Amino acid sequence: KAKQLGRGQHCAFEPMLDAEIRRRAEIEREMREAVERDAFVPYYQPIVDLRSGAVVGYELLARWDRSDGAAIGPELFIPIAEECGLIDTLMLRLLRRACRETRDWEVPIAINVSPTQLKDPWFSQKLLGVLIREHFPARLLTIEITENALIVDAQSAQEAIESLRNQGVQLALDDFGTGYSSLQHLQMLPFDRLKIDRSFVTSMDRDPQALKLILAIIALATTLELPVVAEGIESRAIAETLARLGCAMGQGYLYGHPMSAADIEAMRSATAA
Numbered sequence: 436k437a438k439q440l441g442r443g444q445h446c447a448f449e450p451m452l453d454a455e456i457r458r459r460a461e462i463e464r465e466m467r468e469a470v471e472r473d474a475f476v477p478y479y480q481p482i483v484d485l486r487s488g489a490v491v492g493y494e495l496l497a498r499w500d501r502s503d504g505a506a507i508g509p510e511l512f513i514p515i516a517e518e519c520g521l522i523d524t525l526m527l528r529l530l531r532r533a534c535r536e537t538r539d540w541e542v543p544i545a546i547n548v549s550p551t552q553l554k555d556p557w558f559s560q561k562l563l564g565v566l567i568r569e570h571f572p573a574r575l576l577t578i579e580i581t582e583n584a585l586i587v588d589a590q591s592a593q594e595a596i597e598s599l600r601n602q603g604v605q606l607a608l609d610d611f612g613t614g615y616s617s618l619q620h621l622q623m624l625p626f627d628r629l630k631i632d633r634s635f636v637t638s639m640d641r642d643p644q645a646l647k648l649i650l651a652i653i654a655l656a657t658t659l660e661l662p663v664v665a666e667g668i669e670s671r672a673i674a675e676t677l678a679r680l681g682c683a684m685g686q687g688y689l690y691g692h693p694m695s696a697a698d699i700e701a702m703r704s705a706t707a708a
């Protein structure tokens with residue numbers, strides 16, 4: 436198709452593509468430095484029991500602490516980290532830091548694992564190595580994976596997850612309902628939790644289709660005896676509806692934004708007092 440375009444038109448696209456490529460290369464170079472300097476920091480978002488409101492755990496979400504103040508979020512930097520082979524180092528460093536920062540809280544922590552990491556035959560050993568060195572109980576760690584991880588390489592994903600689960604690590608299926616959802620995925624692995632993608636949750640009060648999908652997901656999870664976590668809860672009304680529909684847990688700005696360990700600790704001691 437490009438050949439059909441006139442010479443002038445074709446050239447007009449090039450500067451933009453070049454700029455895009457240069458921008459990515461620049462971010463990649465900055466990321467390598469940032470990983471070394473530990474400029475990627477774990478933030479934690481509370482996960483609550485929807486009935487009691489009690490915090491039942493935290494999800495670790497990576498943040499890039501940049502000296503220039505520019506906000507570059509995980510939606511942008513995680514895919515780059517995956518492509519340039521940085522994701523493993525990045526994630527294991529975040530985990531090590533999280534083990535140290537949250538150990539005294541004695542609450543479950545969930546961490547996101549990229550599909551590419553599950554292809555690595557040494558992944559489970561590396562992860563368990565961090566837990567052992569940091570004396571962090573495996574039963575307090577949940578790994579969150581998306582269905583894409585099962586499509587990339589189901590065999591190695593299954594092996595990695597099996598050895599992690601043997602040590603007590605829990606497993607959550609993230610962003611359920613987006614991606615290449617297949618009921619088969621729910622059978623392939625022994626999930627402990629199912630997370631409903633926030634795109635359905637944020638729109639469920641005005642979009643009947645989104646609400647129907649949520650009803651269907653909760654019904655399915657109930658049949659399979661899988662506890663459901665809804666992400667992206669921003670209003671009291673949505674939280675109440677979800678609880679009424681049988682959704683056990685939730686997270687979202689209503690309960691708390693992702694925060695640094697120091698901020699979480701301040702909050703925890705304020706509520707304990």
Ligand code: C2E
Nearest residue numbers: 496497508509510513547548549667668669686687688693
């Ligand atoms: P996710 O794992 O599905 O995480 C939930 C996302 O929803 C987070 O975005 C969180 O900040 C956001 N969120 C939570 N509650 C609300 C709400 O009430 N309203 C709205 N609008 N958003 C809410 P975040 O932190 O930007 O992360 C985006 C995605 O990047 C994550 O989606 C996850 O897939 C990925 N990610 C983040 N940290 C890591 C990491 O350390 N490793 C890997 N592999 N992926 C990560």
Ligand code: MG
Nearest residue numbers: 494547579609
């Ligand atoms: Mg997640």
Ligand code: MG
Nearest residue numbers: 609610630666
């Ligand atoms: Mg999610």
Ligand code: MG
Nearest residue numbers: 610632633666
């Ligand atoms: Mg998501």
